[in-house]
Amino acid sequence: MGRFRRRMYEDYGQEFNNDEHFEMAYQKVKRIKGFYSHLKVYIIINILIIISNLDGNLFGWNLQEDGLLDWHTYSTAFYWGIALVIHAFTVFGPDVFFNGDWEQKKIREYMDKEASNTNKWE
Numbered sequence: 001m002g003r004f005r006r007r008m009y010e011d012y013g014q015e016f017n018n019d020e021h022f023e024m025a026y027q028k029v030k031r032i033k034g035f036y037s038h039l040k041v042y043i044i045i046n047i048l049i050i051i052s053n054l055d056g057n058l059f060g061w062n063l064q065e066d067g068l069l070d071w072h073t074y075s076t077a078f079y080w081g082i083a084l085v086i087h088a089f090t091v092f093g094p095d096v097f098f099n100g101d102w103e104q105k106k107i108r109e110y111m112d113k114e115a116s117n118t119n120k121w122e
Contacts, residue, residue: 035091042084046077 053073 031091035087038084038087042077042080046080049073049076 050073053070
């Protein structure tokens with residue numbers, strides 16, 4: 001059991017005793033935290049890869065751009081980026097773009113449109 005979870009159970013043990021809502025919320029926060037850690041590592045590692053592929057003296061600022069134009073410089077970022085997008089969809093779900101609120105609006109829109117079409121000739 002992690003420090004945060006142990007502290008939450010100690011502080012609010014009576015309130016969250018056998019509460020599945022707390023457990024679900026805790027797991028969701030843990031997944032979101034894991035995604036942001038994944039994103040942070042992705043950014044740091046890819047910056048290091050790009051810097052290491054620069055040919056020349058980095059601190060003397062005599063840089064050559066040959067390393068920036070090669071595919072292998074960005075291939076890791078590309079394929080890892082695909083995995084990161086998949087991770088984002090597993091964490092935030094398919095409701096990122098089409099959430100329940102969007103569905104309700106579209107249903108209401110089509111119902112209103114259909115009602116206006118049926119009343120059109122009356």
